[in-house]
Amino acid sequence: MASVGEWIEGARLRTLPLAVAPVVAGTAAAVSLGAFHPGRAFLALLVALFLQIGVNYANDYSDGIKGTDEQRVGPLRLTxxxxxxxxxxxxxxxxxxxxxxxxxxVLITETRQWWFLVIGASAVLAAWGYTGGKRPYGYLGLGDLFVFVYFGLVAxxxxxxxxxxxxxxxAVLAAVAMGLIACALLMANNLRDVPTDLEAGKLTLAVRIGAPAARLAYAVELGLAFALMLFAVPQNPWTLLxxxxxxxxWAAARTVLVTRRERALxxxxxxxxxxxxxxAVLLLLAGVIGAWAA
Structure with a gap:
């Protein structure tokens, strides 16, 4: 029986900022439009957090029963x-x-946006299908695409x-930026596991393009996220924050580009x-200042 500490470690709390960030970024856009609704923002945050922890446990389970995690480098995996x-x-x-x-x-009932039921169902299926099922898309190199869509655009x-x-x-620019940063995190994670994933037949994008290209892709994704926000400056100069x-x-990209040790990642x-x-918090601050100045 795993201890409470092991269950917490298995939840991979270090990944939770990735779930919180797009909700904060979306709320920043709502503030800019003068439409901030704290109750709905909180419900969106709960959805994102529970989905993130759920997908972490789902990946732990699916990779564990497939044997992918037997020789992995990184934090504890429960299975x-x-x-x-x-x-x-x-x-x-x-x-x-x-x-x-x-x-x-609860959020859908509050907003009466019933079509969100389809999006919610697809998010749960995507969370499970990353490493679960007979043909998990994470093993086919499609994980980055789904992360971009759900952690960036949808969230x-x-x-x-x-x-x-x-x-x-x-908001669209912020969504793309959030998606790119999320993809960068996944790229760093998969770059660390390239040797063991290759041996286990888990063909992530990092495995498919090779470690050198994956390192460069990480830096490019972060760079594009920042570059995109320049297009939002005409609407709100405070976006430069x-x-x-x-x-x-820069510090994270330098580590990825320079280090050759998996554990250093x-x-x-x-x-x-x-x-x-x-x-995302800086975007929120920019939205608050921009709305106040207007």
């Missing part, structure tokens, strides 16, 4: 290490998905829409998660 039985980890994943669905249903624009019921150019996070991106995951959250 692969034998700390918890596979059925327990699978149940934990489903309970988190259920909690996300409950929060989502950010969905958070905005349930508050403002409309979109904006700044996001560049205060550039040193965080472990802190990069936390750094990239923090970067995404700081980026």
């Amino acid at each position: 692969g290490s034998g700390a918890a039985r596979p059925g327990q980890v699978k149940l934990a994943a489903f309970l988190c998905f259920a909690a996300a669905m409950v929060a989502g249903l 950010t624009l969905g958070t905005l829409y349930v508050q403002a019921e409309r979109l904006s150019l700044t 996001v560049y205060l996070a550039l040193p965080l991106a 472990i802190p990069v995951l936390k750094q990239t998660g923090i970067l995404s959250l700081v980026f």
Whole structure:
């Protein structure tokens, strides 16, 4: 039986900023439009957090029973290490998905945007299908695409829409930026696991393009996220505040580009998660100042 500490470690709390950041970015866009709704923002946050923890447990379960985690480099995996039985980890994943669905249903009922039921269902299926099922898309190199869509576009624009019921150019740019940063984090994670993933037949994008190209892709994704926000400056000059996070991106990118040791990439995951959250908070600050100045 796994201890409470092991279950917490298995939830991979260092990845949670990746779930919080797009909700903050979407809320920043809502503030800019004068449509901030704290209750709906909080429900969107609950959906994102429960989905993130659920997908972490789901990946733990699926990779564990496939043997992918037997020789991995990185934090504890409950199934692969034998700390918890596979059925327990699978149940934990489903309970988190259920909690996300409950929060989502409350949000949908509040907003009466019933078409969000389709998006919510697709998000749960995508969370499970990353490493679960007979043909997990994470093993085919499609994980980055789904991360971009759900951690960038869906989470950010969905958070905005349930508050403002409309979109904006700044929100679209922020959504793409959030998606790129999320993809960078996944790239760093998969870069660390290239040797073991290749041996296990898990053909992530990092495995398919090779370690040198994956290192470059990480830096390019972060660079594009910052470059895109320049197009939002005409709408709100305070958007330039996001560049205060550039040193965080530089430090993480330098580590990825220079280091050749898999274990040295472990802190990069936390750094990239923090970067995404700081980026989003700065967008929120820019939205608050811009709305106040207007």
